[in-house]
Amino acid sequence: MRREIIPSLLEIQELVLQLRDYEKRLKNLESEFENYINDNLKLINEKEEELKKIIDNFKLVKDQQKEKEDKVVIYREKLSQEEKRSLTLKNPKEVMHVEKEIENLKKQINNLEDEILNLMIQSEEIDSKKKDVTLELQKLREEFENKKKILEEEINSLKEEIMNLANDISEKRSKIPEEDLIEFDNLLKSKNGRAIARVINKEICEGCRLSIPKAVLEKVKKGDIVNCPNCGRILWLE
Numbered sequence: 530m531r532r533e534i535i536p537s538l539l540e541i542q543e544l545v546l547q548l549r550d551y552e553k554r555l556k557n558l559e560s561e562f563e564n565y566i567n568d569n570l571k572l573i574n575e576k577e578e579e580l581k582k583i584i585d586n587f588k589l590v591k592d593q594q595k596e597k598e599d600k601v602v603i604y605r606e607k608l609s610q611e612e613k614r615s616l617t618l619k620n621p622k623e624v625m626h627v628e629k630e631i632e633n634l635k636k637q638i639n640n641l642e643d644e645i646l647n648l649m650i651q652s653e654e655i656d657s658k659k660k661d662v663t664l665e666l667q668k669l670r671e672e673f674e675n676k677k678k679i680l681e682e683e684i685n686s687l688k689e690e691i692m693n694l695a696n697d698i699s700e701k702r703s704k705i706p707e708e709d710l711i712e713f714d715n716l717l718k719s720k721n722g723r724a725i726a727r728v729i730n731k732e733i734c735e736g737c738r739l740s741i742p743k744a745v746l747e748k749v750k751k752g753d754i755v756n757c758p759n760c761g762r763i764l765w766l767e
């Protein structure tokens with residue numbers, strides 16, 4: 530391996546490390562995205578169910594109200610007939626009977642009207658609840674679509690960066706001789722992504738953080754290709 534290509538290999542190494550980091554971020558982001566979608570679809574679903582129940586209940590109350598209103602109409606008609614009839618009657622027994630009937634009808638109409646009023650109050654309450662839940666559902670859906678879009682954009686831009694990085698790496702690799710690449714790749718694999726280690730603080734191997742023996746350091750300074758006696762990485766001094 531020639532000394533001149535080490536800076537290029539070092540560059541590739543940094544890019545590969547960056548690529549790994551981006552790929553890890555992408556994986557996390559994708560799983561965050563999936564969880565977000567699942568959790569929120571569930572929430573929206575529950576809200577939709579709640580709204581459906583409210584609408585069903587509203588319809589039920591309205592039907593009951595209608596039924597009672599129809600009954601009132603019928604009873605009123607009956608009442609008016611009975612009242613007319615009472616005027617034509619002579620027999621006191623019959624008069625008494627009709628009057629009793631009239632009183633009974635009035636009482637029933639009164640009861641029905643009370644019930645209708647209650648149902649109207651009830652339906653107003655349900656209607657207001659329906660409006661609240663509709664708004665909540667709308668807000669949930671909007672928030673969901675917005676956050677989903679943001680996460681999708683983040684994922685797409687990260688994918689684009691990964692693609693660019695990968696292109697950059699393969700372009701740089703194409704300029705390195707085959708046998709050097711093989712050596713480099715083998716070292717990368719066995720040394721957890723760091724084949725080349727800078728000499729830092731004048732005598733420390735950046736890879737294993739240990740002092741480099743003086744004799745080895747002298748060779749590095751001379752420009753020889755030397756591996757760290759401790760971790761085996763290629764040492765590099767600028």
Ligand SMILES: [Zn+2]
Nearest residue numbers: 734737757760
């Ligand atoms: Zn080392």
